[in-house]
Amino acid sequence: MSKGYKLLILAACTLALLVVSLGAYTRLSNAGLGCPDWPGCYGFLTVPNESHELTIVEKNFPNAQVEPKKAWIEMVHRYFASLLGLMIVALCIVAFRQRTNKNHKQVVVPFKHALLLMAMVLFQGLLGMWTVTMNLQPFVVMGHLLGGFTILALLVLMYLRVHQPADVTAPSITGHFLLAIIGLVVLVIQIALGGWVAANYAAPHCSGLPVCSNIELFSLESLFHLPIGQSNYEFGVLPFETRLSIHFIHRIWAMVTALTLIWVGWKIYRAELSSKIRSAVILVSCVLFAQLFLGGLIVHLQFPLLLTLFHNVMAALLLLSMVRLCFLLAAKQGATI
Structure with missing residues (x-):
């Protein structure tokens, strides 16, 4: 495994976190329809501002009004997302060319992992297009958010895999790893609920x-009132009580998530598997408590944009810390994930 390939993966991880953050900022600043077409902006590669460009916009988009700030927010997100896509293509090409060592006996780059990333990027591109062309349909918006988190998690997992010790043997999965997987699943559900809150402007x-x-x-019955059949979903279309119920369910599951991760972390920490795994548990706990504090502070301060953005970023960091914990537990037993 070349040092350059490892650096490329690390750069892709950093860029993916930036793209996820930019995507959250695009949603929170209501800039998702800053450009009503895809992949360009009113038919241009940049935001139109010259008189002749605005004339073309007026002709091709007669009912649209160019809002430069929102349009630039959307386009900057697309530029960085496109760059990330190109980096993942490069990772896939290199993984294919160097998938085995000279003796063709040992896999030295995770080619199947890179291939999965490539498939996710293509699907994420489709979701990005549908987000705009379907005018922020909440199911698509939530899927787009989860796709971004998935790509970020897969990139970090790839980075961990290329740094995995090569002398592990006798793979087996322990109860501690299964506990961590349960915690990860509960956390993913919470992230999806947060995405549903954001997609429906329910915060x-x-x-x-x-x-x-x-x-x-609050009404459980109102939760089945789905956002469908509208021509435009910007700023939300669901009734007040439905959005309130969506948000409150997110809060309830946040408590379930917190208690689950605390319990899982305590069980793993007490097992004294290794100092690295103990440190990983501590990291998960620190990010979890920071996220809970942020959630309460955001509500208390009436949902300020920057704090809400940081809440999204912390959710990504909590996911990554759980992925790392699962990986370390699997690697401890000679398995890979």
Whole structure:
């Protein structure tokens, strides 16, 4: 495994985190439809601002009004996402060319892993297109968010795999690894619920701590009121009580997630498997408590944009810390994930 390939993976991980952050900022600043077409912006590679360009926009998009700030937010996100896609293509090409060593006995780069990443990037590109062409349909928006998190997690997992010791033997999966997987699944559900809150613009509809100030409007039945059949979903289309219920379910599952990760972390920490695994548990715990604090602070301060953005970034970091813990537990027993 060349040092350059490892650096390319690390650069892709860093860029993926940036792309996820830019995607969150695009959603939070209501810039998802800053450019009503895809992949360009009103038919241009950059945001149109010259008089002749605006004339073309007026002709081709008669009902549109160019908002340069929102358009640039959207386009910057697309530029960085495209760059990430190119980097993943490069990772896949190198993995294919160097997938075995000279004796053709040992895999030295995770080619299947790179191939999965490539497939995810292509699907994520489709989701990005549908997000715009379907006018922020919440199911598509949530899928786009989860796709970004998945690509980020796969890149970090690839980085961990290329640094895995080569002398592991006798692979077996222990109960501690299964516990960590349970914690990871619970966390992914919470991230999906957070994406559903964001996709339906439901965050401000549940103010107050620890429960919504207007909790009497909560209804499990209203959760089945789906956002479908609309021509435009910007700023949300669901009734107030439905959005309140969506947000409150997100809060309830946040408590389930916190208790699950604390329990899982305690069980693994007590096992004294290794100092590295103990450190990984501590990292998960620190990010978890920071995320809980941020969630409460955001509600208390009435959902400021930058703090809400940081809440999204912390969710990504919590996911990555759990992926690392799962990887270390698997590697401890000579297995790979």
